[in-house]
Amino acid sequence: MRPFRDLPIGHKLITLSVASSTLALVVCTGVFLTWTFVSLRTSIRTDLSLQADILADNTAAALAFNDPASADETVAALKASSNVDLACVYDLAGQLFASYLAQVPRLVCPARQPESGSALGGDVDFMRQVVFRERTYGTLYLRGNFGQVRERLAAQALAALGAIGVGVIAAILLSLRTQRVISEPIAELSSTAARISHAGDYSLRAVRRTDDEIGELVETFNGMVEEVARRDEQLRAASRLKDEFLAALSHELRTPLNAVLGWVQVLRATPYDPALASRAYASIERNARAQTTLIEDLLDISRIVSGKLQFKLETVDLVAVIEAALEVVRPAAEAKKIAIERLLPASPQIIIGDPNRLQQIAWNILSNAVKFTGAGGHIQVNLEPNADDIVLRVRDDGIGVAAEFLPHVFDRFRQADGSMTRPHGGLGLGLAIARELTELHGGRIVAESPGVGLGATLTVTLPRSATRPIAVTSSVPADDGRLDGLRLLVVDDDEDTRELARVVLVGAGATVMGAANAADALNLIRTGTVDVLLCDLAMPGIDGYELMETVRSGESNGARIPALAVSAHAGSVIEDRVRRAGFDAYVSKPYNFESLFLAIRGVVGKS
Amino acid sequence: MKRWWLTLALAMPFAGWHTPLIAQRNLEIEVKAAFLYNFLSFIEWSPAAFAKPDAPLRACVIGGDPFGPALEAIVRNERISGRPVVVDRIKDESQIAGCHALYVPALDETPLVSIMRAANRRNLLVVGESRRVLELCGTIAFVLDGERVRFDINRSSLADRDLKANSKLLRVAREASDRFGHCEH
Numbered sequence: 057m058r059p060f061r062d063l064p065i066g067h068k069l070i071t072l073s074v075a076s077s078t079l080a081l082v083v084c085t086g087v088f089l090t091w092t093f094v095s096l097r098t099s100i101r102t103d104l105s106l107q108a109d110i111l112a113d114n115t116a117a118a119l120a121f122n123d124p125a126s127a128d129e130t131v132a133a134l135k136a137s138s139n140v141d142l143a144c145v146y147d148l149a150g151q152l153f154a155s156y157l158a159q160v161p162r163l164v165c166p167a168r169q170p171e172s173g174s175a176l177g178g179d180v181d182f183m184r185q186v187v188f189r190e191r192t193y194g195t196l197y198l199r200g201n202f203g204q205v206r207e208r209l210a211a212q213a214l215a216a217l218g219a220i221g222v223g224v225i226a227a228i229l230l231s232l233r234t235q236r237v238i239s240e241p242i243a244e245l246s247s248t249a250a251r252i253s254h255a256g257d258y259s260l261r262a263v264r265r266t267d268d269e270i271g272e273l274v275e276t277f278n279g280m281v282e283e284v285a286r287r288d289e290q291l292r293a294a295s296r297l298k299d300e301f302l303a304a305l306s307h308e309l310r311t312p313l314n315a316v317l318g319w320v321q322v323l324r325a326t327p328y329d330p331a332l333a334s335r336a337y338a339s340i341e342r343n344a345r346a347q348t349t350l351i352e353d354l355l356d357i358s359r360i361v362s363g364k365l366q367f368k369l370e371t372v373d374l375v376a377v378i379e380a381a382l383e384v385v386r387p388a389a390e391a392k393k394i395a396i397e398r399l400l401p402a403s404p405q406i407i408i409g410d411p412n413r414l415q416q417i418a419w420n421i422l423s424n425a426v427k428f429t430g431a432g433g434h435i436q437v438n439l440e441p442n443a444d445d446i447v448l449r450v451r452d453d454g455i456g457v458a459a460e461f462l463p464h465v466f467d468r469f470r471q472a473d474g475s476m477t478r479p480h481g482g483l484g485l486g487l488a489i490a491r492e493l494t495e496l497h498g499g500r501i502v503a504e505s506p507g508v509g510l511g512a513t514l515t516v517t518l519p520r521s522a523t524r525p526i527a528v529t530s531s532v533p534a535d536d537g538r539l540d541g542l543r544l545l546v547v548d549d550d551e552d553t554r555e556l557a558r559v560v561l562v563g564a565g566a567t568v569m570g571a572a573n574a575a576d577a578l579n580l581i582r583t584g585t586v587d588v589l590l591c592d593l594a595m596p597g598i599d600g601y602e603l604m605e606t607v608r609s610g611e612s613n614g615a616r617i618p619a620l621a622v623s624a625h626a627g628s629v630i631e632d633r634v635r636r637a638g639f640d641a642y643v644s645k646p647y648n649f650e651s652l653f654l655a656i657r658g659v660v661g662k663s
Numbered sequence: 664m665k666r667w668w669l670t671l672a673l674a675m676p677f678a679g680w681h682t683p684l685i686a687q688r689n690l691e692i693e694v695k696a697a698f699l700y701n702f703l704s705f706i707e708w709s710p711a712a713f714a715k716p717d718a719p720l721r722a723c724v725i726g727g728d729p730f731g732p733a734l735e736a737i738v739r740n741e742r743i744s745g746r747p748v749v750v751d752r753i754k755d756e757s758q759i760a761g762c763h764a765l766y767v768p769a770l771d772e773t774p775l776v777s778i779m780r781a782a783n784r785r786n787l788l789v790v791g792e793s794r795r796v797l798e799l800c801g802t803i804a805f806v807l808d809g810e811r812v813r814f815d816i817n818r819s820s821l822a823d824r825d826l827k828a829n830s831k832l833l834r835v836a837r838e839a840s841d842r843f844g845h846c847e848h
Binding site for chain 2: 113114116117118120121122123126188189190191
């Protein structure tokens with residue numbers, strides 16, 4: 057037999073209902089029977105008491121005038137009362153004067169007056185003085201029984217039992233029907249939940265039939281199922297996006313490599329032809345840079361998302377920044393014969409920001425505009441200075457954005473066409489990065505487009521944090537790219553890298569020594585013939601940090617070698633560590649040579 | 664308490680010194696005395712018969728005195744409805760003024776009639792020894808039923824004398840009716 061709490065709800069309800077009805081009936085009947093019992097007894101007692109009083113009154117004369125016959129006659133009237141067992145009248149001497157006996161075997165009045173009525177036995181007894189006009193003539197004893205009560209009570213108890221039986225049956229029948237009101241909605245909800253769970257079909261909903269807690273539960277349940285369905289869909293969509301992204305990523309990464317490898321093979325296979333070689337170099341360089349940019353973008357997004365992107369806030373001339381960005385996209389625009397119209401203020405426009413990142417924003421937007429504008433198209437670049445902010449507006453007459461895609465234009469990895477045959481490459485990161493960077497500067501970026509084929513306008517609003525004009529140095533210093541007379545030590549465990557660096561640096565007029573490990577490097581440094589140290593950080597054994605620390609700790613006053621750290625890893629965490637180890641600057645691989653020369657000159661200039 | 668003793672006395676036969684007849688005769692007197700007193704309880708006089716609420720009830724015995732001290736003994740210190748009971752012995756009918764109850768012993772016709780004529784002019788209870796008393800508008804008459812003392816009641820007499828008898832008294836009487844004869848005033 058299962059415990060009560062494990063019974064089906066319907067059974068529980070019926071059981072509870074019937075149990076409480078039965079209890080109520082039993083209690084009710086018990087109370088009623090008890091009350092009947094008590095009140096019957098009381099009424100019999102009252103009746104007999106009255107009879108005793110009347111008899112006492114009526115036998116006075118018989119006693120006074122010594123007429124036992126009359127007394128017998130009077131007392132005989134008790135025959136009508138079935139509650140009386142016997143009545144005994146005694147004179148003043150205590151002698152039995154008259155009596156009435158009901159048909160109770162072996163029951164007689166004692167010849168002498170008893171002490172008290174209880175001596176007569178019976179269920180109830182009375183004793184009365186026979187008094188008339190303040191004179192006592194004798195004593196009356198009356199003995200009664202409650203037999204009537206027992207009979208009546210037995211009859212009533214039987215009837216009550218029958219009534220209880222009928223009541224219980226009625227309760228069962230009623231609750232069989234009415235329990236459905238509660239149990240059916242619950243069962244329905246339960247089975248719907250089971251169906252949804254088993255089939256994984258989140259389009260099903262439970263039906264709300266009642267306006268009570270179950271109805272609320274149904275609503276809540278449906279809400280939860282909808283939430284599950286929604287998240288399920290979101291997961292699928294995200295998964296689809298991820299798949300699309302991975303496919304695009306794979307393609308984007310491989311394509312440049314294809315070009316590079318392809319041209320290398322061509323160069324190997326073909327006898328030296330300057331024109332071919334030139335084309336080859338250009339293509340190889342372009343593709344390598346493109347891949348670098350791709351990877352930088354990915355890293356940027358990753359850093360932004362994990363909150364690890366760091367800014368260097370400076371006063372920046374936004375005009376200069378935009379002009380620099382325009383310079384970068386110029387070749388691509390010229391190749392497509394796209395005209396770029398500049399509407400820039402003549403004077404410098406100062407804002408507080410990270411110059412590199414601001415340029416990145418501008419370049420991303422411009423590059424996007426160039427990419428999506430057809431040949432012979434037109435791009436307008438507009439910089440509007442206001443009191444509190446500056447607005448950069450880039451308008452193009454390219455393929456535009458469809459209205460339903462417009463809200464998603466800045467989403468990561470989202471492109472209007474995610475298929476493999478899409479005409480424009482890339483990973484859809486450019487605008488996402490632009491938005492993140494803008495917002496990190498406290499600004500806003502908005503995309504507008506009348507529709508497909510009708511061009512688009514991107515508007516970036518950046519707040520000025522300071523308005524005082526100060527003497528601004530251009531963020532892109534002039535450089536003549538020469539390192540004449542400098543003796544450089546290149547420390548890198550990779551021979552190709554060392555060789556490449558040597559060729560480049562010698563080409564710029566420097567003298568280059570190479571070391572494959574920290575020990576060789578230290579030896580060379582001790583010879584005192586090194587002006588600048590170029591050190592790869594990631595080396596097996598003693599790494600760049602350790603080498604630097606060792607060099608610095610071995611240096612005495614004034615003989616400080618300018619040192620540059622070079623690493624394929626990037627990030628400001630590296631920069632901090634690099635400075636702490638003792639380096640003066642940091643260059644990340646792959647570097648372009650102008651910035652490398654600049655950095656070398658920078659550290660030489662400082663020391 | 665006195666009553667109880669009397670009843671005990673009544674219940675005990677006077678064996679030994681008296682002949683059965685004399686014993687019986689004494690017993691009869693005792694019983695009659697007791698009954699007489701009881702009549703006073705079971706009869707109601709109108710309030711006008713009494714000067715004050717606590718004025719005594721006068722029970723008069725005319726002519727001979729068959730009761731002796733028995734009657735006094737019974738009534739001493741007893742009260743009926745709050746009234747003391749006084750027993751008066753009177754010689755003749757001229758003294759019946761002021762009596763509430765009158766006991767008339769067995770007498771010949773002439774003296775009986777004379778007494779009754781006097782008695783009938785007043786509202787007093789008349790208790791006698793013969794049916795003749797009742798015919799002459801007496802109220803109660805003792806009667807011997809075998810060895811038992813019983814009595815008859817003339818109901819017309821009650822009505823005429825402005826007396827009320829308790830119904831129980833009427834029931835206990837051997838005969839209580841108004842067939843005995845009308846009363847004339």
